[in-house]
Amino acid sequence: MTATADAEAAANELTPLADYLGSVLRRLRALPPLDLDLTQAYGNVLAEDVVAPHAFPAFDQAAVDGYAARWEDISGGSRGLGYVPAPSGTPGGHSIRLNVVGDLGAASWRPVRLTPGSCFSVAAGAPLPIAADVVVPVEWTDQGMAAVEIFRAPKRGYGVRRAGEELPAGTLLARAGTYVSPALVAVFAATGIGHVVVRPSPRVVIVATGDELVDVGRGSQPGQVVDANSHALTAAAAEAGALAYRVGICDDDPEALRGLLEDQTLRADLIITTGGTGTGPGDMVRRILSRRDGGRAGPVTFTEVALYPGTALGFGTVGAEEVPVVCLPGEPGAALIGFEVLARPAIQLLAGAEPVFRPSVRAHLLETVSSPSGLREFRPAHVAERRGGGYTVQPLSGGPFTLSGLAEANGLLVLGERVTTAAAGSTVDVLLLDRRR
Numbered sequence: 001m002t003a004t005a006d007a008e009a010a011a012n013e014l015t016p017l018a019d020y021l022g023s024v025l026r027r028l029r030a031l032p033p034l035d036l037d038l039t040q041a042y043g044n045v046l047a048e049d050v051v052a053p054h055a056f057p058a059f060d061q062a063a064v065d066g067y068a069a070r071w072e073d074i075s076g077g078s079r080g081l082g083y084v085p086a087p088s089g090t091p092g093g094h095s096i097r098l099n100v101v102g103d104l105g106a107a108s109w110r111p112v113r114l115t116p117g118s119c120f121s122v123a124a125g126a127p128l129p130i131a132a133d134v135v136v137p138v139e140w141t142d143q144g145m146a147a148v149e150i151f152r153a154p155k156r157g158y159g160v161r162r163a164g165e166e167l168p169a170g171t172l173l174a175r176a177g178t179y180v181s182p183a184l185v186a187v188f189a190a191t192g193i194g195h196v197v198v199r200p201s202p203r204v205v206i207v208a209t210g211d212e213l214v215d216v217g218r219g220s221q222p223g224q225v226v227d228a229n230s231h232a233l234t235a236a237a238a239e240a241g242a243l244a245y246r247v248g249i250c251d252d253d254p255e256a257l258r259g260l261l262e263d264q265t266l267r268a269d270l271i272i273t274t275g276g277t278g279t280g281p282g283d284m285v286r287r288i289l290s291r292r293d294g295g296r297a298g299p300v301t302f303t304e305v306a307l308y309p310g311t312a313l314g315f316g317t318v319g320a321e322e323v324p325v326v327c328l329p330g331e332p333g334a335a336l337i338g339f340e341v342l343a344r345p346a347i348q349l350l351a352g353a354e355p356v357f358r359p360s361v362r363a364h365l366l367e368t369v370s371s372p373s374g375l376r377e378f379r380p381a382h383v384a385e386r387r388g389g390g391y392t393v394q395p396l397s398g399g400p401f402t403l404s405g406l407a408e409a410n411g412l413l414v415l416g417e418r419v420t421t422a423a424a425g426s427t428v429d430v431l432l433l434d435r436r437r
Contacts, residue, residue: 014306030352044198045352052171052191055164062122068132069119071156096150135159177354199352204242205268209275229274252284265319275330277312308375310334358431363391371415380409
């Protein structure tokens with residue numbers, strides 16, 4: 001059998017990525033909902049649809065500073081919006097003069113009514129007088145106090161915000177699964193909502209494993225590897241909306257690892273380990289978690305997945321509370337790709353977010369690339385919008401194993417299991433990496 005045939009046979013024994021993801025995500029459930037004060041809701045995901053109990057605006061109000069008037073009183077000497085006649089007193093000039101019968105601020109609460117030939121000076125946000133259907137901006141007047149001369153007449157309804165114009169009572173403000181943003185907090189508050197039911201942000205614990213690991217702050221020597229993974233994955237989990245906790249480095253000691261994981265179940269909704277998922281002599285995580293004393297099946301199942309980079313992934317539960325555990329490879333590039341493919345969707349599902357996967361687009365490939373047969377490859381890339389519409393994607397040098405490429409990437413080029421070569425000019429799938437979330 002040739003080397004190519006050996007590689008294809010090995011690839012055929014791997015679990016398709018889609019099947020593996022489906023089997024893992026079906027075992028997870030969103031965290032129980034909480035009723036939170038609005039000031040605490042930001043960054044969480046709604047567990048229920050939210051409907052406006054009250055209209056916004058709650059009453060007819062001025063949208064600009066100016067003079068609230070009846071349009072029929074100011075339209076007679078004007079030719080409508082856009083016409084700027086000369087000031088009164090100039091040859092051929094036209095203007096309208098109205099009596100200013102009062103001032104209204106945002107705190108005004110007594111209802112008042114306009115009579116013909118009169119107006120009120122109003123501040124933006126002030127309640128409108130009864131019968132007012134236009135607000136003339138101050139800059140279109142002589143800014144008079146007892147009487148005002150209007151040089152330009154806006155259209156009927158200008159400067160007016162009617163009750164419920166933006167959000168009538170009963171409007172669906174947001175669906176379950178929506179992240180609570182600062183703007184959404186404002187919408188809730190404006191419509192009279194003080195509490196919302198949300199899913200809490202998942203508590204995610206990150207553990208780096210391996211006797212070879214040393215902490216950051218110094219260069220590595222032969223037999224030593226600086227622990228980049230736990231720092232990177234803690235940041236990635238926080239970016240995904242989790243409350244992320246890095247517990248540092250755990251040596252390849254069975255009792256130490258089991259004890260650490262048991263301890264962390266007290267504060268974790270998800271545990272992520274990195275390193276030791278393969279079948280080599282130093283891959284202790286797989287040995288420790290896949291089998292227990294007495295030869296019984298262990299709490300974590302390790303699967304060879306048709307994924308490049310990092311085919312070996314683990315998933316299971318630990319502790320009496322059966323806290324989910326995701327085991328990622330130790331190579332930094334493979335760990336970060338594994339996080340994007342497996343751990344991030346798990347965090348989104350626990351948080352109740354919809355959808356759980358990154359958005360994807362179809363893009364015009366700018367450079368020919370090759371890919372391993374039988375594996376679904378995720379390669380760092382730069383995505384750009386084209387002027388005429390659509391996207392282009394430029395693969396970054398070094399492939400998926402280079403940290404510099406991952407740091408520069410704003411997308412992941414996805415090459416399917418049957419793709420061995422993608423030609424420049426072809427259309428490919430790209431996951432969009434939104435670094436703000």
